Amino acid sequence: MRQLQPRRGSTPRNSAATPRGQLNSAAQYHVGNGGAPMKQDMYQFTTNALRGAGLMTPLRIVIGLVCISMTPVVLTMQFNPLGPHELIPRVIQLIFGTLPTAVGLLWIFGSWPTFRQSLLFVLWADVSMVIGTSMNTATVSRLDGIYHMGLIGIYIAFILGPAVLAAHCTFVLVAMIVLSAYSVVVDHAGWGDLYVFLAPAISSLILLPILIQALIEGARRTAWATVQQVNIDPLTGLRNRRGMYARADELMQSDSTVTLVAAIIDLDRFKELNDEYGHDRGDLALKAVAGVLAGCIRDGDIAARLGGDEFGVLVTVNSSTDATAFVDRLRTGLQEISDTVTASVGIVCGSLPLDGADDVDSVLRHADRAMYEAKRQGGNRFVEFDPWGAPDGAPAAADRHVAPLIRHQKREHDHA
Known part of the structure; x- marks a missing residue:
């Protein structure tokens, strides 16, 4: 497990003027796919x-x-x-x-x-x-x-x-x-x-x-x-679990050699948010997170609400710079929603096409494991899981089919 700490000591954009319990207005929108589909x-x-x-x-x-x-x-x-x-x-x-x-x-x-x-x-x-x-x-x-x-x-x-x-x-x-x-x-x-x-x-x-x-x-x-x-979640407009798997099967069979970055996002203490501010505020939080995810991905990538307060993202990148940029966009976007809405995020990377038994389930399962590690450490953080890395902290072999991209980005320590 590799922990990607939340950035501390600096105020995210637009967050200073956001009262506790209120969502940033920039994040309060519905990511619906209604209307005419793109050609x-x-x-x-x-x-x-x-x-x-x-x-x-x-x-x-x-x-x-x-x-x-x-x-x-x-x-x-x-x-x-x-x-x-x-x-x-x-x-x-x-x-x-x-x-x-x-x-x-x-x-x-x-x-x-x-x-x-x-x-x-x-x-x-x-x-x-x-x-x-x-x-x-x-x-x-x-x-x-x-x-x-x-x-x-x-x-x-x-x-x-x-x-x-x-x-x-x-x-x-x-x-x-x-x-x-x-x-x-x-x-x-x-x-x-x-x-x-x-x-x-x-x-x-x-x-x-x-x-x-x-x-x-x-x-x-x-x-x-x-x-x-x-295939679409009616509340957020993102794909649901079924829709994610339908699109992911095509993505995972890509003939080109690119890197897949998978993320599982689970909101921290979401039940408490619902209990304290009501289900309407909880729905707004889910829509806000959906808006962040939709803004982080490109055409061909996948963002989905997997159920409850859990979301999944599958994106393809060509370099470690692209992978780091995606994680930074995701982290910044989640921070800007509200001080009452935080998330535990699990990240895993793998090169496409995947080898052997690796499939959508295994990749998301690894990301889910990293997310639970983030929860265990107190939430409000990103954790990367490298399931193919060498044991006992040894460096991963150079010929591994999983590209260790995220680990190269600058770490920041948690001062909380």
């Missing part, structure tokens, strides 16, 4: 649903095959009278027509893309299709090529959501207008003649994806709300 959250929710249903691999293969199927179409247009005639348009169309095969192979043999990678895929597909089809010489072949963009719209409707679909549909509409105007000016086509292409194109490429999106989004948001009710 990345909805993307993660959708991909998790696909993974859970066993549909992710089949869908990757289908998308990959659709991408590869674009190459034969382009190769055919190279020898079609309606295709490009000059050398440069031929080369440009050939380049943009062969790239889908490489992208399709990435879909089939690679991993499922991140939200950002999916956006880049859509951007590449939209731009490639417009450039490739604009190389054709005939009006009919230029406008017919646009129809393939409907496949992108369906992908967006199912996976990426309405905001991305709106941008895609706007791009499609602008592309149709530009290609049509070019046909009118250069090929002397009439707008009436183009209507037979534009009307069904608008229906298929814009209206149909929007209709599909509306149906999917309604069902998806209903499912999202149900999941939120199951």
Whole structure:
């Protein structure tokens, strides 16, 4: 056990003007997840649903095959009278027509893309299709090529959501207008003649994806709300224990080598706070702690109310500096709530991916053990537990998979 003492001898910011028993106003807010979910959250929710249903691999293969199927179409247009005639348009169309095969192979043999990678895929597909089809010489072949963009719209409707679909549909509409105007000016086509292409194109490429999106989004948001009710603590807006484990399983399976910092926070003498000031004040204290935890973490990290007055945090860091900064943010935030609200905090660090039998349960159990040691020492302190350290106070081996980060930060002695 390594004790990280609370800082003494200095007044935390904003605490001097906080009367005993009153919470700092800056900490009195609800960390709710109500309202519309972030696009990345909805993307993660959708991909998790696909993974859970066993549909992710089949869908990757289908998308990959659709991408590869674009190459034969382009190769055919190279020898079609309606295709490009000059050398440069031929080369440009050939380049943009062969790239889908490489992208399709990435879909089939690679991993499922991140939200950002999916956006880049859509951007590449939209731009490639417009450039490739604009190389054709005939009006009919230029406008017919646009129809393939409907496949992108369906992908967006199912996976990426309405905001991305709106941008895609706007791009499609602008592309149709530009290609049509070019046909009118250069090929002397009439707008009436183009209507037979534009009307069904608008229906298929814009209206149909929007209709599909509306149906999917309604069902998806209903499912999202149900999941939120199951995984979110209604008082604090943080994840509950179930929600923490659901997200932690993904975090612990990270392929990247980063360090996991786990913290268990338990409020000191919380029952006495409830008895002396009432349950409303106790609820405010829980919300204030939730606000501190939410302010200490980044996107992808986890903060949860595990039950009663106990909270858990799982964050990933890349260096000892990041780990120390997280602990300092957590300590400072808890100190600023109120002089009547203190906490015992247990800390444990481990490198991801974890080895052997180490999992969410074992990491949190080690942090919980450190928290109880902080309680045993009187509370209002941080204690780090290194379960993989060498016995009898000997230095830990350099090749241990648990990074001893927090122990390197400056210690301060308890003068109480």
